[in-house]
Amino acid sequence: MLKDLYGENPAAVKIRDAAYPEPFRSGLEYNPPARGVWNIVHTGMLIPQSHQIFACAQGCLRGVILTAAEMNAADRMSWIALEERDMFEGTLETDIIDGAAEIIRELPKKPRAILIFLSCMHLFAGCDFETILTGLRELFPDIDFTDCYMAPTMRKTISPDAKMRMQLYSLLKPLPADPRSVSIIGCDRPTDENSELVKIIRGAGLRLRDITLCETYDEYLSMAESAVNITYLPNAKPAGDSLERRLGTKHLYLPVSFDYEEIRRNYSLLCKTLGISIPDLSEDERAAEDALIAARELIGDTAVAVDFTAVSRPFGFAELLCRHGFRVRYIFADSVNPEDKGAFDSLKKDFPDIEIRSAVNAKMLCAPELAPEEKILAVGQKAAYYCATDYFVNIVSGGGFYGFAGICALAGLMEDAYLHPKARREIIRLKGLGCESCL
Amino acid sequence: MKNYARIISCYAADTAGVCSALYEMGGMIVVHDASGCNSTYSTHDEPRWYDKRSMIYISGLTEIDSVMGNDQRLVDDVCTAAAELDPKFIAICGSPMPMMTGTDFDAIAREIQDRSGIKTLALHTDGMHSYTAGASEAFRAAAETFVSQCPKTKGIGVNIVGATPLDFSVNGSAESIENWLTECGFGISSRIGMGGTLEEIKNADSARVNLVVSHCGIAAAEYMLSRFGIPYVCGVPIGKKFSARLAESLWTAAQEGLTLFPCADRKTDSEGLQIIGESVFSGSLAAAIMLEKGKSSRVICPLDHDERAAAEGDLTVSAEKGIRSALTENEIDGVIADPLYKPICPKESRFFSLPSEAFSGRCFRKSIPDLINRNLKENLKEKDI
Numbered sequence: 001m002l003k004d005l006y007g008e009n010p011a012a013v014k015i016r017d018a019a020y021p022e023p024f025r026s027g028l029e030y031n032p033p034a035r036g037v038w039n040i041v042h043t044g045m046l047i048p049q050s051h052q053i054f055a056c057a058q059g060c061l062r063g064v065i066l067t068a069a070e071m072n073a074a075d076r077m078s079w080i081a082l083e084e085r086d087m088f089e090g091t092l093e094t095d096i097i098d099g100a101a102e103i104i105r106e107l108p109k110k111p112r113a114i115l116i117f118l119s120c121m122h123l124f125a126g127c128d129f130e131t132i133l134t135g136l137r138e139l140f141p142d143i144d145f146t147d148c149y150m151a152p153t154m155r156k157t158i159s160p161d162a163k164m165r166m167q168l169y170s171l172l173k174p175l176p177a178d179p180r181s182v183s184i185i186g187c188d189r190p191t192d193e194n195s196e197l198v199k200i201i202r203g204a205g206l207r208l209r210d211i212t213l214c215e216t217y218d219e220y221l222s223m224a225e226s227a228v229n230i231t232y233l234p235n236a237k238p239a240g241d242s243l244e245r246r247l248g249t250k251h252l253y254l255p256v257s258f259d260y261e262e263i264r265r266n267y268s269l270l271c272k273t274l275g276i277s278i279p280d281l282s283e284d285e286r287a288a289e290d291a292l293i294a295a296r297e298l299i300g301d302t303a304v305a306v307d308f309t310a311v312s313r314p315f316g317f318a319e320l321l322c323r324h325g326f327r328v329r330y331i332f333a334d335s336v337n338p339e340d341k342g343a344f345d346s347l348k349k350d351f352p353d354i355e356i357r358s359a360v361n362a363k364m365l366c367a368p369e370l371a372p373e374e375k376i377l378a379v380g381q382k383a384a385y386y387c388a389t390d391y392f393v394n395i396v397s398g399g400g401f402y403g404f405a406g407i408c409a410l411a412g413l414m415e416d417a418y419l420h421p422k423a424r425r426e427i428i429r430l431k432g433l434g435c436e437s438c439l
Numbered sequence: 440m441k442n443y444a445r446i447i448s449c450y451a452a453d454t455a456g457v458c459s460a461l462y463e464m465g466g467m468i469v470v471h472d473a474s475g476c477n478s479t480y481s482t483h484d485e486p487r488w489y490d491k492r493s494m495i496y497i498s499g500l501t502e503i504d505s506v507m508g509n510d511q512r513l514v515d516d517v518c519t520a521a522a523e524l525d526p527k528f529i530a531i532c533g534s535p536m537p538m539m540t541g542t543d544f545d546a547i548a549r550e551i552q553d554r555s556g557i558k559t560l561a562l563h564t565d566g567m568h569s570y571t572a573g574a575s576e577a578f579r580a581a582a583e584t585f586v587s588q589c590p591k592t593k594g595i596g597v598n599i600v601g602a603t604p605l606d607f608s609v610n611g612s613a614e615s616i617e618n619w620l621t622e623c624g625f626g627i628s629s630r631i632g633m634g635g636t637l638e639e640i641k642n643a644d645s646a647r648v649n650l651v652v653s654h655c656g657i658a659a660a661e662y663m664l665s666r667f668g669i670p671y672v673c674g675v676p677i678g679k680k681f682s683a684r685l686a687e688s689l690w691t692a693a694q695e696g697l698t699l700f701p702c703a704d705r706k707t708d709s710e711g712l713q714i715i716g717e718s719v720f721s722g723s724l725a726a727a728i729m730l731e732k733g734k735s736s737r738v739i740c741p742l743d744h745d746e747r748a749a750a751e752g753d754l755t756v757s758a759e760k761g762i763r764s765a766l767t768e769n770e771i772d773g774v775i776a777d778p779l780y781k782p783i784c785p786k787e788s789r790f791f792s793l794p795s796e797a798f799s800g801r802c803f804r805k806s807i808p809d810l811i812n813r814n815l816k817e818n819l820k821e822k823d824i
Contacts, residue, residue, distance in 0.1 A: 002523070002524070007523050008519060008522065008523060009519050009520070009523065026499060026512075026516075027499070027516040027519060027520060028469060028496035028497070028498060028499070028516050028517065028520045029477065029496055029497050029498075029499045030477075030496055031477040031478045031481045031497075033481060033482075033488050033489050035482060057452070057534075057535040057565070057566045057567045058449055058450070058452045058453075058566060058567055058568065058569065059452030059453070059454050059455070059475070059476055059479065059534060059535065059566030059567070060475055060479075060535070060566065061449050062448075062449055062450075062451055062452055062455070062479050062483060062484070062800075063475055063478065063479030063482070063483065065448050065449055066448065066479075066482075066483045066799070066800045066802065069448060069779060069799065069800075069802055070800075070801075070802060074446055074448075074779065074782075075446060075782075077446075078443070078444060078445045078446065079443065079444050079449065080441070080442070080443040081441075081442040081443065081449065081567075082535070082567065083442065083567055084538070084565070084567055087539060095441060098441065099441050099443040102441075102443060102760075103443060103444075103445050106445045107445065119535070120473065120535070120536055121535050121536065121539060124505070124536070124539055125539070150475075152473040152474035152475055153473040153474075153500060153501065153502050153505060153536050154502050155473065155474065155501075156501055156502060156503070157502065160474075360499075362494070362496055362520040362523075362524065363520075363523065363524070365492055365494060365524075366492075425489060429489070431482065438802055439801060439802070
């Protein structure tokens, strides 16, 4: 049994000693039982009336099939097993066309769209995806097909999550732009209706579109009418860029921020782009400030842990908390996003004793047993698991929160988490927070 | 026939079989893979993950390492982690990408063992086969590596070989097998599988007979038969009557040195109940139904199996289309299978739900029954099998 998380290949490092952008050496990776973050199957299911076909090795298929089964969507998932002989027979493309065609013919109802997923193996073997798509489009001209990827081996080039969010909109076709229509792109849950972002858009009489709000495939396709696409999660940015290149839709990247100046800048840019006047946000800012003060009063000196799955800028969020008197003890992150570097540097200088902990280092296997005995308030499932605490904010990917209202909401959730312990094990085991679950 | 499926699930992969087999032995198991193998395994294939921690990791294989054939990082990372975590042994195995690049796991294992001084096993998975292949190789490797000659214990000691949660879940079935053996007057020498420690496995030669409870255990039992002369009996003590027969087989095997397959000692009927699943468990269930109800049934095995564990007339077919055809070629009495098979079963036939972790993961874990040495009528959902 390990005594601590330090040693030759440490799983924990004080921020003052942490290297940017990767505080830890790479090595063997552990997988904690916190399952709330969405995977490519959850994301793909956002396209209404669509069906997914995965062509992969059995080991890779297993996870995606059971993701669909657990979310009660097994009827929207089919698969073609990639076998050893397929790699040597020169039939990679025809196997997929033939297999997919058989599957489609057996479906009780034809889907409007089919997402074909290939694996790392196909890409390494030089499989011609375009040939597959062309072949299927010829066979089924009334179905839209697109290419999707389960290629974690290539994760250093583009993360599978970012790639999936990009492909999620690849079926949109050019439509005449509607200047009264704006889309939020790349989110896996609706943006908080209380956020200034949504209020500004709706308040200007504009139509807000979001894949998470689409109930039909036609509604999804109509997202191409939007004159402006907004992204605010780092992993969604490639999706916005791609749509700008492909459809010519103006892309506004307004990243989630916990810095008041940046939040104001984002809203200023939004209003300028939409051609509307900037509302007075001083009340919203004051509300965020008051919420943080109230939360600090309640939570006091209790140790706080923040993880990267809860918020896209864990260092920025930690800095906001530290500047408001919270005692942030741990940040769980294996890398520092360039957008978060300013906060990382500030914390390094002003709060050097904060400990960064890896979420994947092999020694993290023992982290729950090595968790300190004091009460810890965690923000995020991985932080809750590793700190062995039932006092946690249960969100992933920012929870749909944004702007000053987002800060208010997070402060409120922290208060609630501080007061009301949760059934940690039962909650964090569920895949894809917000999706249906058969468990 | 190309293996595709419109709607059914697929079985856990060979990598999961390796991890599941070795889980409780105190080793460090490393799957040479980019990302998904461990999250899939720990989410869907491994119910012990939260409560009983085990050193199971992925290597974090990258595109550049694959292209450049850089195995050194794997060797370095395993040795570094082993030095800090002090495992009792190390096992490495592969996923699809290393298969494609021709990774030499035997050589890598030797290098790791030389550097770390820790016994290292190379297992030859590629993520393209089912868990039975991986678990079989892992159990056999454990037996070959760790079991050494030792005196027999008094009475008839039995090794329970091949139990993993993939076939038995964590519903008390593994413990029920131990209790049943004890009630029958056998001693338990070791558990090569669930519940077993490396220390007891080292003394497995003290047993007089092996009870092989899944296909995954046959290869290890074959090794112990050839190396130590321990005979084995293949079957799962399902239902009261078949359990009694299995106990008799264990006595006979121990006393006469015979290897027996009572799970295959039954008649089949392609129009009777169709039992879809792992060969030893399903065969035992079919035998139990025959003994208790006088009804013949047929096993449809979508996995690797040993011919000796199958009865004449049982069927091996893995593709969805093939299974659907097998279920519709005759008018059948009903189907006993995991609920994720239900969409391809004839609508008019009866369906008896018997979930398997190896197929549906944790979806129906709460309703997986413990059938060990219990009356079938009371423990399978339908009363009229």
